[in-house]
Amino acid sequence: MVPAAPLVFVVDDDASVRKSLARLVKAAGYEAEPFSSVRDFLARPPYDGPCCLVLDVRMPGLTGLDLQETLRVAGQRLSIVFITGYGDVRASVKAMKGGAVDFLTKPLDEGTLLAAIQRAVARTLEERREQARLAEVRSHITTLTPREAEVFALVVTGMPNKQIGHGLGIAEKTVKVHRARVMEKMRAGSLAELVRLAGAGGVIAAGS
Amino acid sequence: VDPLPAALGFEEIPWSVTQLRRGETVRFTRIEELPERGAAVDRQTYRRLGVKSQVVIPLTVEGVVIAALAFTAVAAERAWRDEFVQRLQLLGEVFANTLSRRRSEMEGQRLRQDLAHVGRVSTVGELTASLAHELNQPLTAILANAQSARRILESDKADLTELRAIVGDIVEDDQRASEVISRLRGLLKKDPLERSSVDVGELVGQVARLVAGDAILRNVLIQLELAPDLPPVYGDRVQLQQVVLNLILNGLDAMRDSEVGHRALVLRTARDGPETVEVTVQDSGIGIEKTNLDHIFDPFYTTKADGLGMGLAIVRSIVTAHGGRVGARNNLEGGATFSFTLPVVKEGP
Numbered sequence: 001m002v003p004a005a006p007l008v009f010v011v012d013d014d015a016s017v018r019k020s021l022a023r024l025v026k027a028a029g030y031e032a033e034p035f036s037s038v039r040d041f042l043a044r045p046p047y048d049g050p051c052c053l054v055l056d057v058r059m060p061g062l063t064g065l066d067l068q069e070t071l072r073v074a075g076q077r078l079s080i081v082f083i084t085g086y087g088d089v090r091a092s093v094k095a096m097k098g099g100a101v102d103f104l105t106k107p108l109d110e111g112t113l114l115a116a117i118q119r120a121v122a123r124t125l126e127e128r129r130e131q132a133r134l135a136e137v138r139s140h141i142t143t144l145t146p147r148e149a150e151v152f153a154l155v156v157t158g159m160p161n162k163q164i165g166h167g168l169g170i171a172e173k174t175v176k177v178h179r180a181r182v183m184e185k186m187r188a189g190s191l192a193e194l195v196r197l198a199g200a201g202g203v204i205a206a207g208s
Numbered sequence: 209v210d211p212l213p214a215a216l217g218f219e220e221i222p223w224s225v226t227q228l229r230r231g232e233t234v235r236f237t238r239i240e241e242l243p244e245r246g247a248a249v250d251r252q253t254y255r256r257l258g259v260k261s262q263v264v265i266p267l268t269v270e271g272v273v274i275a276a277l278a279f280t281a282v283a284a285e286r287a288w289r290d291e292f293v294q295r296l297q298l299l300g301e302v303f304a305n306t307l308s309r310r311r312s313e314m315e316g317q318r319l320r321q322d323l324a325h326v327g328r329v330s331t332v333g334e335l336t337a338s339l340a341h342e343l344n345q346p347l348t349a350i351l352a353n354a355q356s357a358r359r360i361l362e363s364d365k366a367d368l369t370e371l372r373a374i375v376g377d378i379v380e381d382d383q384r385a386s387e388v389i390s391r392l393r394g395l396l397k398k399d400p401l402e403r404s405s406v407d408v409g410e411l412v413g414q415v416a417r418l419v420a421g422d423a424i425l426r427n428v429l430i431q432l433e434l435a436p437d438l439p440p441v442y443g444d445r446v447q448l449q450q451v452v453l454n455l456i457l458n459g460l461d462a463m464r465d466s467e468v469g470h471r472a473l474v475l476r477t478a479r480d481g482p483e484t485v486e487v488t489v490q491d492s493g494i495g496i497e498k499t500n501l502d503h504i505f506d507p508f509y510t511t512k513a514d515g516l517g518m519g520l521a522i523v524r525s526i527v528t529a530h531g532g533r534v535g536a537r538n539n540l541e542g543g544a545t546f547s548f549t550l551p552v553v554k555e556g557p
Contacts, residue, residue, distance in 0.1 A: 027356040
């Protein structure tokens with residue numbers, strides 16, 4: 001199966017602009033889906049494939065900045081290329097601080113727009129991979145027993161087994177068993193990897 | 209003898225002013241040294257003021273005389289030695305340099321003032337902002353459509369149906385852009401006006417004072433020829449000021465390259481029939497090319513390298529909204545005259 005071309009969502013209240021941008025994006029080899037409002041876009045089920053958002057800043061009703069905030073709160077990773085008819089400095093600062101890939105002024109330069117879209121698609125993918133990895137680590141953590149979790153938190157601080165056993169009031173041999181179970185459940189091949197996973201999963205060493 | 213006035217009107221010493229404008233020093237020990245016929249008015253003025261002897265040095269900045277430095281003897285006649293005059297001329301150069309710096313500062317100030325005038329008429333500001341945004345949308349679409357078409361044409365399989373649709377959309381968006389412009393043309397008319405009874409002569413005088421500094425810097429003599437006892441007109445004072453201001457600035461611009469000493473702007477008010485007042489602004493500038501005469505009031509029509517083409521379009525919009533007419537013609541003696549009429553306030557209820 002041939003992988004589908006990345007999908008570009010075009011959200012602009014101006015029908016001519018929306019239609020022409022969708023057309024341009026398609027002519028450049030992407031799939032395009034136009035929306036006339038933020039509300040319409042939010043009604044669409046989330047898309048898992050490679051994609052990005054080309055978003056007008058000022059629109060009646062919910063604005064582009066509102067959508068950016070909504071996506072952030074919902075934890076949806078979807079990179080945004082903002083477009084605007086005004087050289088609005090405040091909005092551009094807000095958008096870029098909110099993680100926008102670019103903030104372009106209409107009329108749009110073809111090369112600049114397509115380059116921004118390319119970067120946005122790549123960033124969406126990258127952030128989603130990162131998100132998935134994180135989710136995986138977190139789901140592994142949930143399989144740990146309370147005791148294993150305690151051992152995990154101490155092991156990654158570099159504390160020797162004997163000391164961990166002492167700290168938790170259990171035998172060093174028992175610590176070794178828990179430790180092996182943690183490595184297995186977390187799919188870690190080494191202590192170094194376990195430490196990295198702990199960092200990603202947000203495990204904070206207790207009592208250190 | 210009364211103290212000398214700080215400044216003399218140009219018309220009081222026309223011969224001296226002409227000399228100075230040519231960059232020549234005016235120097236006399238006795239008033240009789242001035243040419244009897246050419247400088248008759250000057251002689252009269254100096255006698256009236258009790259001037260016995262005088263040296264006046266022109267202050268030149270970038271080849272243009274912007275001011276003069278005068279040394280006057282009033283008690284007794286005084287012979288000016290060449291060496292003394294040379295020193296004065298040196299001093300004049302120092303002064304001119306200082307003035308030159310001051311002048312750049314003033315130009316900055318003037319620019320800000322001009323912007324302030326424009327800003328006062330909110331419709332003009334709205335015009336620009338609205339223009340920028342409303343034209344931006346169709347322009348964005350036209351550009352994106354044209355770029356799509358180019359990509360499709362460059363690809364292996366050019367889809368004619370799609371190309372036809374694209375061209376159709378480009379035409380439509382272009383029409384939309386034209387509609388934006390015609391709507392903007394009508395914008396000033398639709399705006400609610402704050403109308404009251406306006407004395408046209410007073411209004412012209414006010415605006416003339418507003419640009420007096422500007423006129424001096426540009427070496428332009430502004431003359432007022434206001435008809436006495438004109439009936440008031442009915443209109444929006446600020447907008448009518450804008451009309452006069454735009455016409456004056458237009459006239460000043462037209463004389464940018466005129467010979468110094470031949471730059472005159474005449475502002476006239478007159479009655480034009482029983483129910484109409486006419487204001488004319490006559491310059492001695494480059495005039496209007498025949499082919500431009502019909503379009504000079506059209507929006508975005510400009511003959512200036514840095515012009516927007518909005519000044520005269522605004523003039524026409526405002527005057528038309530007041531029930532008046534605008535006109536432009538070339539003068540027989542060179543330069544152009546712009547005019548507009550306004551209906552007078554009707555007597556009775």
